[in-house]
Amino acid sequence: MSFIFKGGIHLDSKKSRTERKPIDEMKPPREVVIPLLMHKGAMCSPIVEIGDYVKLGQKIGESTNPNSAPCHASVSGRVTAIEPRLHPNGDEVLSVVIENDFADEREEIFPPLERFVALGADELAEIARDAGIVGLGGSAAPLSEKLRASKDIVDTLIINGAECEPYATADNRIMIEETETLYDGALITAQALGVKNVYIAVASDKPHAIAELRRTLAKKPGIKMTIVHSKYPQGAERQIIRSVTGRELPAGRDASDVAVMTMNVSTAVALSRAVRSGTPLTERVVTVTGSAVANPKNLIVKIGTPIGEIFEACGGFLEHPDKIIIGGPMMGTSVSSLDVPVIKGTNVLIAFCGGEGELPCETTCIHCGKCVQVCPMNLLPVYIYRSFMADELSECEELCVSDCTECGACAYVCPARLSLVSAFRTVKEKLSEKTDREEKTDEDRK
Amino acid sequence: MKIESNRFFTSPSPHIRAEESTRNIMTDVLVALLFPLIMSVYFFGWRTLLIALVSVFSCMFFEWGYDRVTKQKTTVRDLTSTVTGLLIALCLPVSVPVWIPVFGAFFAIVVVKKLYGGLGKNFLNPALTARAFMYSWPALVSVWIKPNLGERAISVFGRVSRAALDPEIIASLTPLGKMKLGYLPSFAGGNTGVISSLRDVAVGNVAGAMGEVSAIVIVAAAIYLLVRRVITIHIPAAYVGTVAILSLLFPLGGNPGYLWAIYSVCSGGLLFGAVFLATDYATSPVTPRGRIYYGIGCGILTFLIRYFGVYEDGVTFAILIMNCVACFMDKLCRPVRFGASKKGGARK
Numbered sequence: 001m002s003f004i005f006k007g008g009i010h011l012d013s014k015k016s017r018t019e020r021k022p023i024d025e026m027k028p029p030r031e032v033v034i035p036l037l038m039h040k041g042a043m044c045s046p047i048v049e050i051g052d053y054v055k056l057g058q059k060i061g062e063s064t065n066p067n068s069a070p071c072h073a074s075v076s077g078r079v080t081a082i083e084p085r086l087h088p089n090g091d092e093v094l095s096v097v098i099e100n101d102f103a104d105e106r107e108e109i110f111p112p113l114e115r116f117v118a119l120g121a122d123e124l125a126e127i128a129r130d131a132g133i134v135g136l137g138g139s140a141a142p143l144s145e146k147l148r149a150s151k152d153i154v155d156t157l158i159i160n161g162a163e164c165e166p167y168a169t170a171d172n173r174i175m176i177e178e179t180e181t182l183y184d185g186a187l188i189t190a191q192a193l194g195v196k197n198v199y200i201a202v203a204s205d206k207p208h209a210i211a212e213l214r215r216t217l218a219k220k221p222g223i224k225m226t227i228v229h230s231k232y233p234q235g236a237e238r239q240i241i242r243s244v245t246g247r248e249l250p251a252g253r254d255a256s257d258v259a260v261m262t263m264n265v266s267t268a269v270a271l272s273r274a275v276r277s278g279t280p281l282t283e284r285v286v287t288v289t290g291s292a293v294a295n296p297k298n299l300i301v302k303i304g305t306p307i308g309e310i311f312e313a314c315g316g317f318l319e320h321p322d323k324i325i326i327g328g329p330m331m332g333t334s335v336s337s338l339d340v341p342v343i344k345g346t347n348v349l350i351a352f353c354g355g356e357g358e359l360p361c362e363t364t365c366i367h368c369g370k371c372v373q374v375c376p377m378n379l380l381p382v383y384i385y386r387s388f389m390a391d392e393l394s395e396c397e398e399l400c401v402s403d404c405t406e407c408g409a410c411a412y413v414c415p416a417r418l419s420l421v422s423a424f425r426t427v428k429e430k431l432s433e434k435t436d437r438e439e440k441t442d443e444d445r446k
Numbered sequence: 447m448k449i450e451s452n453r454f455f456t457s458p459s460p461h462i463r464a465e466e467s468t469r470n471i472m473t474d475v476l477v478a479l480l481f482p483l484i485m486s487v488y489f490f491g492w493r494t495l496l497i498a499l500v501s502v503f504s505c506m507f508f509e510w511g512y513d514r515v516t517k518q519k520t521t522v523r524d525l526t527s528t529v530t531g532l533l534i535a536l537c538l539p540v541s542v543p544v545w546i547p548v549f550g551a552f553f554a555i556v557v558v559k560k561l562y563g564g565l566g567k568n569f570l571n572p573a574l575t576a577r578a579f580m581y582s583w584p585a586l587v588s589v590w591i592k593p594n595l596g597e598r599a600i601s602v603f604g605r606v607s608r609a610a611l612d613p614e615i616i617a618s619l620t621p622l623g624k625m626k627l628g629y630l631p632s633f634a635g636g637n638t639g640v641i642s643s644l645r646d647v648a649v650g651n652v653a654g655a656m657g658e659v660s661a662i663v664i665v666a667a668a669i670y671l672l673v674r675r676v677i678t679i680h681i682p683a684a685y686v687g688t689v690a691i692l693s694l695l696f697p698l699g700g701n702p703g704y705l706w707a708i709y710s711v712c713s714g715g716l717l718f719g720a721v722f723l724a725t726d727y728a729t730s731p732v733t734p735r736g737r738i739y740y741g742i743g744c745g746i747l748t749f750l751i752r753y754f755g756v757y758e759d760g761v762t763f764a765i766l767i768m769n770c771v772a773c774f775m776d777k778l779c780r781p782v783r784f785g786a787s788k789k790g791g792a793r794k
Binding site for chain 2: 009011090166238248249250251253308317320321322323324325327329330331332333334335336337338350352357358359360363364365366367368369372373376377378379380382383400403406408411412413414415416417419421422425
């Protein structure tokens with residue numbers, strides 16, 4: 001069993017509608033909208049033009065910045081537009097629109113390595129980069145950068161299967177149905193990094209996945225399974241590292257600083273695919289659920305599919321939805337349109353109805369301290385919030401507001417239903433603006 | 447179905463919230479307060495309910511009235527003033543005239559709570575401050591009726607009978623009063639007002655304030671509050687533990703330390719104060735370590751007042767004094783930043 005991280009909350013998992021449903025493949029859409037920013041880091045520039053014919057898997061966006069991930073066509077067909085389109089983050093982002101010709105003409109980006117060849121960390125990073133793989137658990141950090149940063153430093157690799165967000169079951173199904181591929185992806189990474197301690201961390205609320213992994217791992221050496229508590233935010237990088245290794249990763253540092261690399265289970269599967277069959281990341285598993293969805297499913301979806309079509313593929317809506325959330329209900333973003341496409345980091349789509357989407361009214365802070373009890377980063381949300389209300393930014397800074405990972409545990413438990421997370425987000429934005437300004441004046445002086 | 451995008455709510459995350467609201471929490475506190483209230487009705491008669499109703503009604507009225515006068519949206523529905531009202535009532539003796547809690551309620555709600563900015567912003571516990579205020583009438587609030595005889599001494603509507611002057615009915619001393627003189631309540635000696643066995647003290651069959659007499663019932667209420675996660679164990683445990691240890695070490699009158707400790711813990715308002723008053727959200731620390739130090743502070747002050755002060759029971763003033771330093775406790779006891787402890791081990 002594992003270590004326990006302090007704080008956190010026990011949530012109603014809401015996974016029962018989809019956790020037993022096998023992954024289904026969605027019919028490719030008529031048109032895909034591929035934003036050129038689907039990762040953390042530098043944005044890509046389009047390398048195709050309107051009217052070009054693109055093959056499935058062809059690179060259509062690339063950046064010279066190492067901290068980036070290229071974008072690939074997820075269908076074959078003609079590029080009909082390159083223009084700003086609504087992105088899940090709420091902004092308009094330059095996107096490539098491709099009309100599907102349903103020919104599925106493929107392009108292999110690199111020769112598949114059928115036979116097992118031991119890869120070095122740099123070679124693997126290169127493949128991950130070419131395949132456009134990013135953290136599929138929601139972080140969307142380019143995998144190549146993570147591999148390079150971890151090279152020669154880390155002693156532990158954690159494959160993260162905690163999937164702590166309510167409703168999300170995509171990772172659970174992947175662990176059950178793609179156990180071998182998952183194992184392969186983990187092993188490739190471990191060998192490339194020369195890491196001996198490899199753990200697959202699964203939350204205790206996934207007995208089916210645990211059984212499946214136990215069966216596979218019994219036959220195959222080299223990887224251990226750690227069962228972690230099903231508590232939110234167990235799947236967050238800092239908490240999973242704490243739970244598996246007992247090490248605490250401070251805010252503002254990278255996992256490699258505590259000699260650990262973490263990787264989501266879907267990311268490991270995508271990496272194995274890229275290495276074995278030379279396929280770039282053009283599709284992913286998405287859980288489509290929520291009270292408004294007629295037939296919730298775990299679906300393989302082409303990156304760039306508008307979410308409206310995905311809901312259609314799940315039987316449409318029972319009632320007019322109140323709220324559409326991309327990502328989990330704790331950290332996901334609510335969107336105003338069904339035209340928004342699925343991007344690489346999209347693991348869940350939720351449609352709420354019947355008032356579920358409405359948040360309760362805010363009342364007054366009663367200083368109960370529940371936010372302090374649940375904060376996994378050991379912060380004092382109540383005092384940060386008070387300083388925010390008093391407009392004392394320096395006080396917020398002193399209270400380490402920058403450590404906040406916006407997991408939402410404090411806002412969830414708050415009996416006054418205060419929007420703590422958005423308050424802290426505002427504070428952090430103001431603080432970074434302030435630092436920018438200061439830097440600028442410093443430069444001006446010089 | 448035609449989907450209209452403008453009908454989607456958008457909001458920052460998180461998109462789900464716990465069921466728990468301020469009102470739910472206060473309902474739980476009220477349920478816990480029913481335990482001592484019912485026990486009090488059993489021991490002191492129906493007048494308990496009258497006092498409780500007057501007190502609760504006054505608090506809610508002042509809350510509503512203040513909001514009305516200052517033209518704010520009223521917060522009376524969050525039930526916090528209901529809790530304050532019940533706390534004020536349960537700290538009083540059953541013989542108290544009904545107008546006393548009305549004054550207490552006014553002071554608690556208007557002066558201590560509302561004038562300091564309302565819910566969550568007051569730094570003193572309203573019910574306790576009201577209690578300290580009501581000590582202005584010592585002859586009325588420090589008269590102790592023996593349990594099970596209440597109805598004979600004073601009718602439901604406060605008609606004081608001839609018997610009220612009868613020493614058989616009015617206890618001249620509570621267990622703590624006797625202890626102050628260095629006697630265990632279970633033994634005769636000194637001013638023989640009350641003789642209470644350990645069982646009487648635990649069950650509550652002793653003279654005292656209405657809600658405070660029964661140790662067992664208060665422990666049951668505390669368990670309810672802990673199970674419902676309304677309070678954490680830090681403050682009550684540190685508070686009661688400190689008083690127990692200090693009494694164990696320094697028993698008066700040459701009595702055995704363990705007996706002295708048990709009587710010290712079970713007598714007076716200690717348990718009631720540790721469970722219901724010291725844990726008041728607005729006036730106690732929020733950090734785990736801060737809560738422990740706060741509890742210890744309350745314990746030491748209670749011990750000192752009981753031993754050296756003029757009051758029999760130091761709970762009221764001990765907690766009020768600690769209220770004044772609660773926010774500093776949080777400042778001093780900031781939790782260790784995640785990753786900054788020894789476990790961190792991040793490379794420089």
